[in-house]
Amino acid sequence: MSRELEHLYILDTTLRDGEQSPGVALSAGDKLTIAHQLARLRVDVIEAGFPYSSPGDFAAVRAIAEQVEGPTIAGLARCFEEDVRACADALSPASNARIHVFIGTSPIHRDAQLHMTQREVHDRAVAMTRLAASFREDVEFSPMDASRTEPEFLAEVVTGCIEAGATTINLPDTVGYATPDEWRTLIGWMYDRVPALRKVVLSVHCHNDLGLATANSLASIRAGARQVETCVNGIGERAGNAALEEVAMTTQLHPEVYGVQTGLDHTHLYRTSRLVSQLTGMLVQPNKSVVGANAFAHHSGIHQDGVLKDRRTFEIMEPGHVGAGSSLVLGKLSGRHALRERLGELGYRVDGEELNRAFVRFKELADRKREVTDRDLEAIVTDERGTDAEAFRLEHLQVSCGTQMRPTATVRMMLPDGSSREAAALGDGPVDATYRAIDSLVQLDGTLEEFAIQAISGGMDAVGEVSVRLRSDGTLVSGHGADTDILVAAARAYVQALNRMMLKRNSVERTVASGAGVPA
Numbered sequence: 001m002s003r004e005l006e007h008l009y010i011l012d013t014t015l016r017d018g019e020q021s022p023g024v025a026l027s028a029g030d031k032l033t034i035a036h037q038l039a040r041l042r043v044d045v046i047e048a049g050f051p052y053s054s055p056g057d058f059a060a061v062r063a064i065a066e067q068v069e070g071p072t073i074a075g076l077a078r079c080f081e082e083d084v085r086a087c088a089d090a091l092s093p094a095s096n097a098r099i100h101v102f103i104g105t106s107p108i109h110r111d112a113q114l115h116m117t118q119r120e121v122h123d124r125a126v127a128m129t130r131l132a133a134s135f136r137e138d139v140e141f142s143p144m145d146a147s148r149t150e151p152e153f154l155a156e157v158v159t160g161c162i163e164a165g166a167t168t169i170n171l172p173d174t175v176g177y178a179t180p181d182e183w184r185t186l187i188g189w190m191y192d193r194v195p196a197l198r199k200v201v202l203s204v205h206c207h208n209d210l211g212l213a214t215a216n217s218l219a220s221i222r223a224g225a226r227q228v229e230t231c232v233n234g235i236g237e238r239a240g241n242a243a244l245e246e247v248a249m250t251t252q253l254h255p256e257v258y259g260v261q262t263g264l265d266h267t268h269l270y271r272t273s274r275l276v277s278q279l280t281g282m283l284v285q286p287n288k289s290v291v292g293a294n295a296f297a298h299h300s301g302i303h304q305d306g307v308l309k310d311r312r313t314f315e316i317m318e319p320g321h322v323g324a325g326s327s328l329v330l331g332k333l334s335g336r337h338a339l340r341e342r343l344g345e346l347g348y349r350v351d352g353e354e355l356n357r358a359f360v361r362f363k364e365l366a367d368r369k370r371e372v373t374d375r376d377l378e379a380i381v382t383d384e385r386g387t388d389a390e391a392f393r394l395e396h397l398q399v400s401c402g403t404q405m406r407p408t409a410t411v412r413m414m415l416p417d418g419s420s421r422e423a424a425a426l427g428d429g430p431v432d433a434t435y436r437a438i439d440s441l442v443q444l445d446g447t448l449e450e451f452a453i454q455a456i457s458g459g460m461d462a463v464g465e466v467s468v469r470l471r472s473d474g475t476l477v478s479g480h481g482a483d484t485d486i487l488v489a490a491a492r493a494y495v496q497a498l499n500r501m502m503l504k505r506n507s508v509e510r511t512v513a514s515g516a517g518v519p520a
């Protein structure tokens, strides 16, 4: 017997909590690209950023509020007047916008970080929720670290914030400490203790420190939560947040258990995952559920035999359900229009100069390689995009190496002042020589923490992709480069990381300067 399904709201916070993943630095252009794709995926709410934290975040939230249609656009604000005002201002162009205010409520947050009493935290939360409600009808309040907050106090703060105008109450398991049973019990208890919760949407925001973020989110739905906060690929602070694709597919496959349905277009899940992985530099592990490379790969003979006879023997969903498995191949006769169309389908809106550059790279590749796959295109376009505020650009690279000589690299680069300079260096290997030459031009003291090469597609003509992680002054960034020449790919990856380092340094200024309250 079919049962009436209730709507489950998906608030996606890839652009806010996801961007807080170590090593991730998204430019405003990257954020806009991801936001457009989230709109195509039909999430209900896009948490676009934390406007007060930096001018860059403010501008990105403003651009998303101006240009992305469909979902509600949310911005995060601490319980400070200037935060709430900056958030309202950044969101002002959006027809549907939400101000999301939060404050730490647990004893450890009150005592160690905020130095505030329960009463002070309560009053601040209520006052800032009221201020937010004076700008927008749609206000979300989060008692940060709810899972470690005294339940009675949690109920008191939540009651005050509903009276002050909150329309969504979000309970964060900020440090990923809760277990499904415990979380479900707490939510049930909250519904009994705070009857007004039935008049608003109850949301959960679960972190994955114990690998339970999805399980806790699902348990909350059974207890009555009707919004879940997620990140694509489960990225986010530390071990990440509940993965959007996992919540989406579990609720879809088990309507009888959860009694809800999302408004998502599941056929965009895989593409969204790829896009986020490319732009954040956070690779998706092959065995990741729903979107990993092995999620639909059958290795053992028995499984292969079964799937050939009837897919349902060993598959609970088909690749096509999540938009995986179809890769259109372009070749050297494909034109600019076909390239633009395909990139658009993959989530990249590429026009003007950016399209020209991508087309040149595409043609070069198509000359060397018979078939250019979606993975090749993704690699080219993310590599070509670099960052909006591109401070460094690789113009030329020449490397000599071999069995009888010390590797030498000559590099020419465009520098932040617009000048073009050249340097040469010797190294222990060709990559080392290249990076030393770049370092001598850039003079940004960094440590290369990770260097990985992989072939994107098979065969001798495969495009090679290099990923690096670079740390400087406590800031960690990643970079990607792709080319059929692996040394060029290595140089591009390094230069992209350097550009992101510059971007990140500029954008953390205000968060650091203002001290406490950075969310998890």
Ligand code: KIV
Residues within 6 Å of the ligand: 017, 076, 102, 142, 144, 145, 172, 173, 174, 175, 205, 207, 519, 520
């Ligand atoms: O984890 C957390 O508590 C957060 C809040 C700001 C919602 O990210």
Ligand code: ZN
Residues within 6 Å of the ligand: 017, 172, 174, 205, 207, 237, 519, 520
């Ligand atoms: Zn969080």
